[in-house]
Amino acid sequence: MKLRKGKERSQGPLFISGPVILIVLGLVLYPLLMLFLFSLGINLHDPNITGAYYLQALSDIKTMVALKNTLYVAGGVTAVAILLGGGLAWLVARTDIPHKRLIEIIVFLTFTIPSYILAVAWIQLLGRNGFINRLLYEKWQFIAEPLDIYSLEGIILVMALHSFPLVFMALVSALKMNDKTLEMAARLAGASRMKALFTVTLPLMLPNILSVGLLVFQQTMACFGVAAVIGLPTSNYVLTTRIYSAMSRLDLPSAASTSMILLLCSGVVFCLYNYSLRSKRYININSQSRKAEPVSLGSWKMPMFIGVFLLLSVTTIIPLGSVVATSFLKSWGLSLRFENMTINNYLTIFGGQTIAFRAFFNSITFAFIAATVTAIIGTIISYLSTRTTIKGRKYLEFVATWPLTVPGTVLAVAAVLAWINAPLRIYGTPWILLITYIVACLPFGVRNINGLLQGMDPLLEDAARVSGASWLRTFKDITLPLITPGIKAGWITAFLLVLREIPISILLYSAGAETIGVLLYSMRSDTGGLETVSAVAVILIVLIVAGNVLIGKFGKPRKEATNDPS
């Protein structure tokens, strides 16, 4: 593709870039800047407060423990997710294990369950009075001590089960794209199947494994919900929950400095991840290479499949079943008999004046507005960055995608610091929630559309101009229809993100503006309402599955989108 540098070229109305730049800088950069300044002890509104909050935080043994715990959990989750997801990916991509599609669907389903709901489901199963402990410990006395979900290992278990689908999906596609002739060459050179796997396939996959591992590591560090519901009852703090508890004590200095520490860790890992994405392509991906003969599992075929199925039952089907069953129960604790079932839990969400109804209504409203605003800003930013020559367009794109590296908890703290003082005081109103959601969603809007715009030949637009279409007409007739899949995918991603978002919601909501996240978070207190909340969770999962199916439909490389005549 030729790069256009002609500065005289008419680029359409650039006046729109002004407000967009202002919005992006105001919403993304300003809060993070406030966070940074505040953490240094520089307070614009109360210059008396100065001090080394960092020294305070770093000398606080609790912060150091939380940091250590964060790294331990993230490392553990990454290791387990890679083993589980990688092994499964190899089975599906390279062996003749039966029902591959079924396995892929179940793993995908696991991916769609919000981690927080997964955690609650596991508490229902592994809590002291949980189903598994009752069976293994009390009934069969299979184990000497009841299993304890309320531990760092419990967090690792749930987060790993939540994250392994990511590894699985990344490695399946990498294994499928990997040039199979390389493995064949190794076999011809005399290597056994296992030898070929360990000397050729695995080393070639290493960059991919590293990449997705870093992504899982970063996401685990940023995760709040699971760590809160499992860690907080027994005071097992990680950085996100430590920030949260500082916020609930209204200890802003500690929250700010801990946020900066988390932001730094997360940012470093994310940079490594981005770097690994860029540098990993040392293998020639040869799309024409022949399909390798799948490794025959022989008589292990069925036992292997049953094993995988049992594993997936534990990771997905049982927790999901537990949530679905609870959502139909008249009251949590009742046994699963038909006379105990009801659909009232669902009816109250859609009909009543309950908090569940309100939360649902609020979240959908927020999600709708945030997704729409994100889609519009994302389109404009992507267009500016790929189709114009205005100065600083790449910086604009960078700032807009930056929130990807910022954990929700940190975004919330930054929002509080930015929007708490007059004249910009919107803290305590629904606006602060909306604005912070938009910031959190912005990267997805930009990334989805940017990808399509970059892949789209600018000559298509030139052809329209030469045919007599004005800039606006060209945008409407050519550009917009071709990036619509990206806009839709970005919109849906943003919509779903807001629906299941927890830390921003619980740190920034005000009375009357409760969201699904707030509602879900109240799920950990086992005092009633669990049935209704489970019903919310089920609806949420259905929406997420539907949304992802739609994205899959849009995200598919459309055949007509590749206009390569050769």
Place this chain on the structure above:
Amino acid sequence: MIQAEIADLSKKYGKEVVINDLNLRINKGEVLAVVGPSGCGKTTLLQIIAGLTGAEKGSVVLAGRTLLSVERNISVLPEKRKIAMVFQNYALWPHYNVWQNISYALRVRGVEKSKCEKIVKETMEMVRLEGKQKRYPHELSGGEQQRVALARALVIRPDLLLFDESLSNLDAKMKEKMLREIKKIQQELRLTIVHVTHDQHEAMGMADRIAVMNKGRIEQVGVVEEVYKYPVTQFVAGFIGTANFISGSSDDITESKLWRRAVRAAGNENEIQEKEKLLSVRPEDVIIKREKGEIIGTVAKAIYRGNAIDYEIMAGKRLLYVRTGTRNLYELGAEVSIDMVRAVAIKCN
């Protein structure tokens, strides 16, 4: 009659000069091929003519209307230029079917529906795409995509039609066929075409005149035969066809013999000896024989072309390209005598 005139055109990308004070006139109803190696600025030239990029200096006038004049601060938007372009990768809109692609320029101009239908139908017949209205670009073969791109450019009956390496994606047979068809349509509609290509055969297949471009300048413009027979620079001689360059300043004995022979073949001996230091000899103008002669060489390589044979003859320290008929065959290593029947004095560059 002049249809378009490009004067004193210059364009830079950063510090790199892409178009360097370029002048070019395009006659009404002619096909002008602009040929040059990749990176010589020919695509940029088209983009400036079409208004897709700007220039630092110069002007473009088409059919009496100034489209670009940097000095007078005139730059007509691409959509107002009545220029059509067939792009290298065709740039067909993937979300439009054939009919929508072809009719787009008319629809954008608000042409009345029945008239629009009539023009599109006529044009589709002209490029032989009947019955393909409802197809999408990805459902078409490369040749058909090419025809859609052509039809899309033809519907507005442009003042100037630009081809940007438009045939380079077709195989040799298909290319021949398209060249003939385009030429026919061009004559029927009396279109003025600028055809940019790096392929000299493609250029010769359709063009009335050829402009050879190098480093942002036009080195020579003329009818095809003239440019081939009387290249003015070393670059043109080497780019259009193959040429043996013989220099008079060499100390080598064989080289001096070659030089003297070439000077005689060129005529005007004295003049050349004085002014020029380089002669160009086409391979077909070199004659080789088995009989002993003044200049001797050995056959280093022979490529059988079917209707001709291309030899590389080692003469002294240099290789000489020779093209002969297929009557006399010379085995590798055979000793032959070398003679020349035609040579042209060129400017060294």
